[in-house]
Each structure stands twice: as structure tokens, then as C-alpha cells.
Amino acid sequence: xxxPTPTPPTAxxxxxxVETLRPxxxxxxxxAALLLFxxxxxxxxxxYLLYARGAFEPTQTLVLTADDSEGxxxxxxxxxxxxPIGRVRRIELADSGNARILIDVPRKDAHWLRAxxxxxxxxxxxxxxxxxxxxxxLTDDPLPDGAVRPVLRGDATAEIPQxxxxxxxxxxxxxxxxxxxxxxxxxxxxxKTLTDRLNGPGGALGVLMGNETDAKKIIATLERTNxxxxxxDGMAARADRQVLGSDGSKDALVPxxxxxxxxxxxxxxxxxxxxxxxxxxLAEAQAVGANAREATNDLGALRAEVESNLRKVxxxxxxxxxxxxxxxxxxxxxx
Amino acid sequence: xxxxxxxxxxxxxxxxxPGLSLPERVWNTARRWxxxxxxxxxxxxxxxxxxxxxxxxxxxxxxALARHLYLDTAPVLxxxxxLAALISLVLTRIVVVTALSYGLSRYALEMVIRVLVLxxxxxxxxxxxxMRCTIPNGAQLSRLRQAGRLAALRSQxxxxxxxxxxxxxxxxxxxxxxxxxxxxxxxxxxxxxxxYGFNMAGLSGYTRMFGQVFSPSVTxxxxxxxxxxxxxxxxxxxxxGLYDSGExxxxxxxxxxxxxxxxxxxLIETASxxxxxx
Numbered sequence: 128x129x130x131p132t133p134t135p136p137t138a139x140x141x142x143x144x145v146e147t148l149r150p151x152x153x154x155x156x157x158x159a160a161l162l163l164f165x166x167x168x169x170x171x172x173x174x175y176l177l178y179a180r181g182a183f184e185p186t187q188t189l190v191l192t193a194d195d196s197e198g199x200x201x202x203x204x205x206x207x208x209x210x211p212i213g214r215v216r217r218i219e220l221a222d223s224g225n226a227r228i229l230i231d232v233p234r235k236d237a238h239w240l241r242a243x244x245x246x247x248x249x250x251x252x253x254x255x256x257x258x259x260x261x262x263x264x265l266t267d268d269p270l271p272d273g274a275v276r277p278v279l280r281g282d283a284t285a286e287i288p289q290x291x292x293x294x295x296x297x298x299x300x301x302x303x304x305x306x307x308x309x310x311x312x313x314x315x316x317x318x319k320t321l322t323d324r325l326n327g328p329g330g331a332l333g334v335l336m337g338n339e340t341d342a343k344k345i346i347a348t349l350e351r352t353n354x355x356x357x358x359x360d361g362m363a364a365r366a367d368r369q370v371l372g373s374d375g376s377k378d379a380l381v382p383x384x385x386x387x388x389x390x391x392x393x394x395x396x397x398x399x400x401x402x403x404x405x406x407x408x409l410a411e412a413q414a415v416g417a418n419a420r421e422a423t424n425d426l427g428a429l430r431a432e433v434e435s436n437l438r439k440v441x442x443x444x445x446x447x448x449x450x451x452x453x454x455x456x457x458x459x460x461x462x
Numbered sequence: 463x464x465x466x467x468x469x470x471x472x473x474x475x476x477x478x479x480p481g482l483s484l485p486e487r488v489w490n491t492a493r494r495w496x497x498x499x500x501x502x503x504x505x506x507x508x509x510x511x512x513x514x515x516x517x518x519x520x521x522x523x524x525x526a527l528a529r530h531l532y533l534d535t536a537p538v539l540x541x542x543x544x545l546a547a548l549i550s551l552v553l554t555r556i557v558v559v560t561a562l563s564y565g566l567s568r569y570a571l572e573m574v575i576r577v578l579v580l581x582x583x584x585x586x587x588x589x590x591x592x593m594r595c596t597i598p599n600g601a602q603l604s605r606l607r608q609a610g611r612l613a614a615l616r617s618q619x620x621x622x623x624x625x626x627x628x629x630x631x632x633x634x635x636x637x638x639x640x641x642x643x644x645x646x647x648x649x650x651x652x653x654x655x656x657x658y659g660f661n662m663a664g665l666s667g668y669t670r671m672f673g674q675v676f677s678p679s680v681t682x683x684x685x686x687x688x689x690x691x692x693x694x695x696x697x698x699x700x701x702x703g704l705y706d707s708g709e710x711x712x713x714x715x716x717x718x719x720x721x722x723x724x725x726x727x728x729l730i731e732t733a734s735x736x737x738x739x740x
Contacts, residue, residue: 151529158528161535165636168643176681179673202674211670 181214186231187272189213191246191258193280196226198256199248205230205258212236212260228258228278241267242274249281498718502701505627509697512628523624530633534595535640542590546645547652549586550578554656571657571668575675578649580684580738585731587642588691592699592723596634600699600719603627607704627700634696635689642688680738687734691727698723 151157177183193199196218204211213232221227232240244262251257258278304311324334332342372379482490512518519527554574561570603626606612612622650672658664676684702719 151532154525154532155528157536158532161532161640162636165640165643168640168647172643172647175669176673176676179669179676181673202677204670204674 181231181233184233184235186233187237188216189230189232189240189270190273190275191228191230191248191278192221192225192275193228193248193278194225195280196228198250199226199228199258200255203255203258205232205246205260207236207239207260207262212239213258215258230258238269239265240270241265242270243267244270244276246276246278247281248278494718498701498722501705502698502722505623505701505704506693506697508623509628509631512624513632518624518628523629526625527629527632530599530629531636534591534599534630534633535637538590538594538637539641539644542587542641543644543648545590546583546586547648549582550574550645550649550652551656553578553582554653558657571653572671572675574653574657575650575672578653579646580675580680581731581735583645583649584642584684584688584691585727587645587688588638588695588727591634591638591641591692592695595637596630596696596699597720599630599634600703603630603700603703612704623704627704631696631700634700635692638692638695639688642692683734683737687730690730694723694726694730698726 189205199215199218201215201217203215205213205215213230213236215228216231217229219227219229239262240260241262241264243264244260247259247261249257249259303309306312321334325331327333328339332345333339336342336345368379370380372382557574557577558567558570561567561573606626612626615622615625654664654668658668699719702722
């Protein structure tokens, strides 16, 4: 450090020129190869970049109009079913004050966009803005080049103020509910006294009746009902015995009824026999009736015959009377 | 700091002794600083003119140029590429795994490309070239100057800048650009492999994302940055080697050249970051 000047020049006197003149085999070839390699790297990277930027792809233009282009950046994708099918090329302000978003859609992806397609601009809470295309009817006419479409905005952050207002309202209501003089508090206090009374003497009956005497009355009623039921039980047992009878006893109702029914059965059998006899009598009476009808018919014929005979006799008598007048009363009476 | 008795005093050391007043020292420092920067700018302009003039690539200099080009780039190319591959592999892995754990995996690849290709690799390449080639070349130039070879060339009627300095500067720039380009390509390939593995399924999405990251402005900033990095790395050590005369303190001046180089790199990096993200 004290004496830097004398030593380095002597050390470097002859060495560097000798070192720089060390020969390299096929120097020019190697240098040219290296140059070509670097050139190829740079040109290749440039071409890949151009390809990645879509420079070699035929595109068609789609113009989306939005009232606010916030979050939209040049180069961002437009997606269809999650697949990028277009790229924002430019954003400009139209004369009407709307934002015009110019999107390049490669021709090979353009068939996803139809005349009836809908475009949305969605801004999430986290992450960037997304432009999405929806094509409901894929058989519709394809979207023409340079088509202008409005974009629907769906903004998650835009709903935050509304959400906050609602939340505040909810909190206010909650506060009102939980304040010491609120209805909820007094209701809870009532519930507490109720549970106290439920736990106390009388329990739920006391709660239902309101005071203890009524509850006691209810209990007394219950006890009397119990006694009544016991008596009813006894009565039922007795009735049972009377109706069905105990083993060996003859004074029960049901065996007597059974015997009466047996007798009734016999009676009915007798009746059936009598009815059969009546039936036979009736059959005979029917036969008599039939005979009588026939006889009546014959009588009719007979009567007709007698009537015709009588008429003949009468006409004969008249004839005779005319021809031979037995009655001499032929005078004419004049008025 | 007091020298042992019987030794000769170094004039540079004398200038630093507290005999000089404060304004004089400030003036000296400012003058040195201004002269050093001016020399860098001047040499840059000279080199630019020489690079653009076809006579610089004559038969005599072409061989020296090819030699420097080859010797400065080829020996470090493989080593640096392997180093860059290793770094990019590790960084890709870290970023992808971290992003996955936060559920942000769709941004991981973009971040890897931005961090590695746009920012880290050009800077690393420039520093690597500076350490391996241009700083030793600057020292070599300084030794040649001290050995009187530059003066001899000048006396022969040829231009020492054109004969000795220009090939070294061009070789430095070329090495820097080549290393950066190759390692960027390697890092891109490794990032793809690190995320998608050995299949072509993600290639279209990767290409699309690459296109989105490298927008025209970003690409321009990237290219300019790499170019200015390489120029700074190639030029500043040469300027330090070429111009420092024996009457100044040598080690201090070499360190000054290094400091200036780092300052310029820092400035370029800051400017590129501002250009990209503001």
C-alpha cells in the first residue's frame, strides 16, 4: 500500500501481451457460431413473443361499450367458459362518454360468439376484473366483425355499501332487541318468573290456573274423578257378570238370550213350513183363478153367440110380425 | 498511517494527509468524481462511434474481436446457464408451493416470470460478466497501459482504443446479452417444467400468459435494461483501466470504478422498475 507503483508494472510487463496472444483453434468459426447462437436465441425469443402476443393470428374485432372501464387493462383476456378467447387491444373514451373496449378475437375462436351472446364485466373482491362472454344459443348467427355490444357490469364491491347499510340496520334492530327496556328483555324476565313458578309448588298447574286454590280444586276434581272411575269400574264388573254370567250361574242374560234365540230358530222353522203350505195353497188358488179366467172367456163367446141367436130370433119375430100380423092393433093414432 | 522511516512518501498519500484544508479536499474529490464520470461518458460515446463505424471491423481487428468474443463468452456460458437453471428451479419451486398454499396458484407462474426473467436474470448475468470478464479485462488494460503498450501503439500510429479497448467492450456487451438471453430461455423452460411437468398440456396457457406479461412496454424496458446493463458492465471497468494515470492511487481508483459500475447498475434497475410498475 505504501509503494504500489514499482511492483505491478514489473509484474505485468510481459505477461499480459503473451496471455492475450494465446492461440485458439478455429477461432473465427467458433466466434461465428456463438454469434449465430445468440442471434438465434434473440430472434427465436422475439418470434415466440410475437406468437404469444397473437401477432400471427387473424383476428376480428369486437367492441364492448361500458359506462365504466375501471379495472380493464390492455392485454387482459375475455373468457368463454373459462377459456380465454379474446384479448383487450385498446380502451378508449367514446363521444358519448362511454368506455369502448376493443377486443381482438382470433378467428378460430370467433365461432363461440354469436349474435345473441351476452358480455359481462365482473369485478371481484380479490383478483382482477374479468370480461366474460356467454352464448346461450350456439346455433345463432355468428357475431359479425366489428360488432358493438353493451357489456353488463357485475360488481361485487358495488354491493358493499348496500350490504353495510343492511348490516347496520340489522345491528340497530339487534341493539333495540337487546336493550334493557326492550320487549325481549321483559319477555325473558317473564319466562324466568314462569320457570320459577314451574319449579315451585303447584308447578305447571299453578301456572295454568294462575293461583293456588284453583290448582287445588283441580287436584280435588281429579281425585273425585278417580273415585268415580273406581265405582264405574265396579259397576262395569257387575254388569259384566250379569250379562255374561259367572261360571255355573244360570241367571245370566246371555245364556237366556241364547236359549231364546234357539227357540226363535225353531219357531222360524215352523213358520217356514207354514209359509210353504200357504205357498201351495196359493198355487192352487192361482190354478183356480186360471180356470176361472178361461171359463170367463168361454162365457164371453157363449154370450156373443146367444146374443146373435137372440138377434136372429128377434129379426125372425119382426119378419113374422110383418108378414103375419098377429097383433091387430094397427090403428093410427093422430094427435 | 505514519510511514516507517526511511521510506519514500507516496504523493497520493501526501495529498491525503491532513495538511490540506477542507475546501481543497472537497474540490479535489469533486474534480476526481466529475473527471471519472466524464471519462466514462466520453469513452462511451467514442466506443459507440467506433462500433457504428465499419472500419472498426477491419481485417486487423476482426481477429482480436473474434478472440475476445469467444474467450469472454464461451467459457462462462455453460457454468452460468447451470447456475441460472438451478436458481430458477429453486425459485420456481418456492413461489409455486407458496402460492399454492395461499390458493393463488394462477398468479404463481406470472410472478415467477416477472421475478426471474424480467428482474433477476439480466442483473445476475451482468454481474457475472463483470466478475468473470470485464473487470479482469479492465485490469488487463490497465496493466497494458502501465507496460507502455498503449503508448507504443499510439506511437506506431494506430489507435489503442480501437485495437485494445473496443474488442473488449464489444465482447463484454455480447457476453452479457448472450448469457441473459440463454438463461432467460432456460428459466422460461424450467418454470414451465416446474409447474406443468413434462407434458404439453399447459403450453397454450403458458404462451398466453407469457404474452400478457411481455406487453410492448415491458418488453421494451426489458430490452433496454439488458442493453444498458451490458454497456455499463462492459464500459465502466474499461474506462477505469484505460484512463487511470500512475500519479493517482491505483487501488482506490479501481474500487471507484467498481462503485461507479454498481451505481449505474442500480440506477438502471431502478429506472426499469419505475418504467414497469409506475
